[in-house]
Amino acid sequence: MSSEIRDASRRDVERPPGVGRPAPTAQEGRLARSALAQLTLARVREFLREPDAVFWTFAFPLLLAAGLGIAFRNRPPEVPRVAVVQASGADVIVERLTSAGLDVRVLSVSAATYALNTGRVALVVRPLADGAVEYRYDDARPDARTARFLVDDAVQRGAGRTDPVSTAERLVSEPGSRYIDFLVPGLLGMTIMGSGVWGVGFVIVESRRRRFLKRLAVTPMSRAEYLASFLLMRLVLLALEVVVLAGFGTWIFGVPLRGSIGQLALITLVAAFSFSALGLLIASRVRTTEGVQGLMNVVMMPMWVFSGVFFSSTNFPEVMQPFVQSLPLTALNDALRANMLEGAGWSVVSPELGVLAAWMVVSFVAALKLFRWR
Numbered sequence: 001m002s003s004e005i006r007d008a009s010r011r012d013v014e015r016p017p018g019v020g021r022p023a024p025t026a027q028e029g030r031l032a033r034s035a036l037a038q039l040t041l042a043r044v045r046e047f048l049r050e051p052d053a054v055f056w057t058f059a060f061p062l063l064l065a066a067g068l069g070i071a072f073r074n075r076p077p078e079v080p081r082v083a084v085v086q087a088s089g090a091d092v093i094v095e096r097l098t099s100a101g102l103d104v105r106v107l108s109v110s111a112a113t114y115a116l117n118t119g120r121v122a123l124v125v126r127p128l129a130d131g132a133v134e135y136r137y138d139d140a141r142p143d144a145r146t147a148r149f150l151v152d153d154a155v156q157r158g159a160g161r162t163d164p165v166s167t168a169e170r171l172v173s174e175p176g177s178r179y180i181d182f183l184v185p186g187l188l189g190m191t192i193m194g195s196g197v198w199g200v201g202f203v204i205v206e207s208r209r210r211r212f213l214k215r216l217a218v219t220p221m222s223r224a225e226y227l228a229s230f231l232l233m234r235l236v237l238l239a240l241e242v243v244v245l246a247g248f249g250t251w252i253f254g255v256p257l258r259g260s261i262g263q264l265a266l267i268t269l270v271a272a273f274s275f276s277a278l279g280l281l282i283a284s285r286v287r288t289t290e291g292v293q294g295l296m297n298v299v300m301m302p303m304w305v306f307s308g309v310f311f312s313s314t315n316f317p318e319v320m321q322p323f324v325q326s327l328p329l330t331a332l333n334d335a336l337r338a339n340m341l342e343g344a345g346w347s348v349v350s351p352e353l354g355v356l357a358a359w360m361v362v363s364f365v366a367a368l369k370l371f372r373w374r
Contacts, residue, residue: 040229040232040233040236042229044233044236079102079103080102080103080122080123080144080147080150080151081103081105081120081121081122081147082104082105082121082123082125082147082151083104083105083106083107083111083115083121083123083124083125084097084104084107084112084124084125084126084127085106085107085108085109085124085125086106086108087126087127088127089127089131090106090127093125093127093133093158094106095158096154096155096157097125097155099154099158100150100153100154100157102147102154105121112124112136113136116138122137122143122144122146122147123135123137123147123148123151124136124137125151125155135151135152180249180253180255181253181256181341182312182337182341183310184245184249184253184340185333185336185337186308186309186333186336186337187245187309188241188245188268189271189307189309189333190304190309190329191241191245192268192271192272192275193271193275193300193303193329194300195237195275196234196271196272196276196278196279197275197276197278197279197299198279198296199237199279200234200276200279200283201279201282201286201292201296202289202292202296204280204283205283205287205288205289206289208283208286208287209287209289231276231277234276235269238268238269238272241268242264242265242268246264246340255340256340256341257340258340258342259338259339259340259342259343259344260339263339263349264336264339264340266353267332267335267339267352267353267356268336270353270357270360271328271332271335273360274328274332274356274357274359275328277359277360277361277363277364277367278299278328278359278363279296280363280364280367280371281363281364281367282295282299284366284367284371284372285370285371285372303328303329303330304329306320306323306324306327306330307327307329307330307332307333308333308334309329309333313325313330313333313334325355326355328355328356328359330355331351331352331353331355331356332352332356334352335349335352335353338352
């Protein structure tokens with residue numbers, strides 16, 4: 001009996017293209033449905049048993065959010081450092097600049113020149129005859145141009161300049177306008193993309209390399225069921241990814257969640273399926289882990305750069321915007337920020353969901369056509 005099963009399995013594997021399998025029986029159909037559930041559970045276990053995958057999916061985005069959030073936290077702007085050359089009238093200038101809150105140092109001509117050349121001061125003020133002053137600075141440095149404006153304003157006010165219009169200041173710090181508020185949705189989108197593409201594509205190629213897929217080919221399971229198990233596995237991990245990263249940003253940095261939870265769930269769900277389908281497509285024919293790593297980097301690198309993870313995608317020239325806006329990660333980041341930071345309605349996020357859905361359908365259909373067990 002075992003020899004007959006082996007012969008049948010060998011004939012099934014070696015069946016030439018175009019020759020279909022016989023119609024499955026009712027028992028085989030039940031086994032196939034049970035196999036889909038077992039495959040999905042196996043995908044989850046494989047993921048959880050890989051410390052590297054767990055780290056890059058959960059720990060790395062949290063560490064990145066914490067580091068960048070601390071680096072770009074809300075804080076007063078740095079006071080420009082200014083050097084005043086020792087000369088007649090320097091004391092008056094130092095008094096005016098100090099009263100304006102600037103960081104002032106009195107240096108000799110050579111010391112002031114050295115401090116300016118090495119970036120230790122942003123601007124050098126040199127008193128001239130008849131009360132005039134000379135400013136030395138590098139206009140390519142933003143801090144130097146700021147220092148020039150502040151210093152000149154302090155000097156002119158100290159000399160008796162009056163402003164004809166009175167002004168008042170009201171400082172506002174609103175959650176949603178900070179850099180960390182912009183960053184967290186981008187990191188969430190990057191995490192969904194990375195776990196979808198890497199978590200699906202790499203496992204498939206590794207199974208093909210170990211000839212595990214060849215054994216599965218002789219079972220009643222179809223390739224659609226096998227590939228669908230990866231999409232279902234993403235559902236299990238997606239909730240953890242969103243809750244961990246979004247919850248971390250909200251709890252630690254006060255990142256707002258102004259949109260509906262249902263809308264956020266739908267955005268992340270469609271995105272997870274889209275990137276998982278892209279991972280299936282990338283791994284549909286690749287046989288080596290080196291090859292799939294190269295293809296994944298080629299696919300994901302443009303999205304890391306152009307899709308607005310760390311800065312707005314609108315910074316790129318207008319001629320590049322059609323390409324930038326067509327990327328799935330751009331659509332995901334824009335939809336996440338519209339939901340979390342703006343509380344936008346469905347009319348705003350629907351175009352982005354359409355882009356993600358298009359990538360999902362095209363990638364999954366193409367993966368089904370191109371997928372090989374061996």
